[in-house]
Amino acid sequence: MDGDLAAAIRAEAAALGFAECRVASADGAIPLSAGRLRQWLEAGAHGAMDWMETTAERRGSPQALWPEARSVIMLGMSYAPATSPLALADEGGVGRISVYAQGADYHDVMKRALKALARWLVARAGGDLKVFVDTAPVMEKPLAEAAGLGWQGKHTNLVSRDHGSWLLLGAIYTTLALPADGRSGGDCGSCTACLAACPTNAFPAPYRLDARRCVSYLTIEHKGPIPTEFRAAIGNRVYGCDDCLAVCPWNKFASAAHAHLALAPRAELTAPEVADLLALDDAAFRQVFAGSPIKRIGRDRMVRNALICAGNGGEAALVSRVVALLDDAAPVVRGAAVWALGRLDPARFAAEAGRRREGERDPAVRAEWESVAIAA
Template structure:
């Protein structure tokens, strides 16, 4: 295929495979990303996410992970929600699950599409390549900005003019010399809605996140007891937090019709009852969350989160379920149950 047609054909194929956006950057197009990463790690903002530090040398740049990489194909898949992600705030008996986790596991959906696009590319222009989604040491957001998909907003996530803050990101590293796209231009202006929306003040400054204060980190990545200073602010969030994303004004251009249908909310995850979740044993947890990214945190962490939400609910009907968990073999669950009992009793 002639080189001047390859990039256009690549982007058309990406759209056909379910991506909402596709752009190209040179492998060295985000030179400051490594510097910012090193400072973020030095400040301890990654909390318990030790893998960020352990493979920082691979994460700093595409060349650090794969020296043969010449170009990066950045891809975005929309998961724009059909309903307001903040609609369940204050619904005491309901647990709030982040929009991205209410449907199919994005790791599986994005990787399948990435592999299909990679196969097409190798057939069209024989090359070596590697595909990545989330779990690899790849700086997806700076690379997506360099490839023109959008820009990193003040909440540190990518913002797109067409898809707002609702894009899953993936990347293909290739040995091909592809024509790069113009980088995204920051367009947050004076808006600080995402900063003001954060319930735990996790943004010490615009464009900077302290994960140790972030509800998404606390409910997903953090394995131990949730620090007491954040428990009330967590409210009824039991997996992740959408607040800083949901208030972004650029979301007004995002449409659920552009979202990959695999991410449509499953009925049992859109507004789950805390009473039902608190009754789950290991087998029940695995059954309810089969095919969901939530499954990887395990039953103990989810029940811990549900107990924090129960303690914040003001619902005395949850007391019997909470009481049974004070003797849970998982000490983190037992401690959270004890806290929830006292919180409900003092409500």
């Protein structure tokens, strides 16, 4: 019966749009994860993501979060792109958004599908369960590896034989005792393409990520000014970074045809004009990014990111927009505008600095005026 139930779960998951569905035991499936997480946190590699530290004990194993859990159903939803995310790397006038964020918010898409599968499972076999998508203290990638969806690559993300590096993960914890599928095997061999592709050298070693150097962390999670040492390397990335994922050789087996339809990219988010992003106020930001995961970073961080891109792109036509943002209410925006202006138009920067620097009340923005002037 358990085997028949597991097969039925996989069939129902496929009908709901999941590309992968496999089972791991809730007990002892990821014995090394708690220790590795502790070492990562002790090194401070999580940056300002304090919730990783406060929930560390519950992340260590499924039963640490929910003692009644007996099985973990791990599910993968494909978001494989139809074109290379690297294609816009040299287009200074447009912003690059990570593939997963170009469509509907995957949290909402996956949560609906997970809840539908959960309702089906309870009706079919009973038991209690909990569903998780990214926001709970769940070690999705180690659990996905334990269940056999793939393996954690040297870029620390999951790699699938069939879907490359393009799987979003969700989990259902259940009190049902389901037969575990076991690990599928596979590894990255001698390949280091993902490590070499990182623009900010965020991998101190294979299978280790220092989030403090990661463009995704810097443009999404980091709330303050982006450290100067990383700004040029960010290029035209305004939200996240796909480089380490995009170069994975296993992507040759992935197909956009397997991607969930609800995650299809919106045309206005595939290559947004930096000029348009610089013009966003709060209302326009909410309108443009409604239903997108990007909405959670808020307008100020998006405009900060767009200013970094403007400074890197060298588009003289953006100078007037950048100057206007020197008066923005948000210090993080004003500071980024100072840096961008110094890159785009040194003469205009000098003129603006003469009348603005002493009157700036925010110490971080004032430091931007000083540091750019020194660099010039």
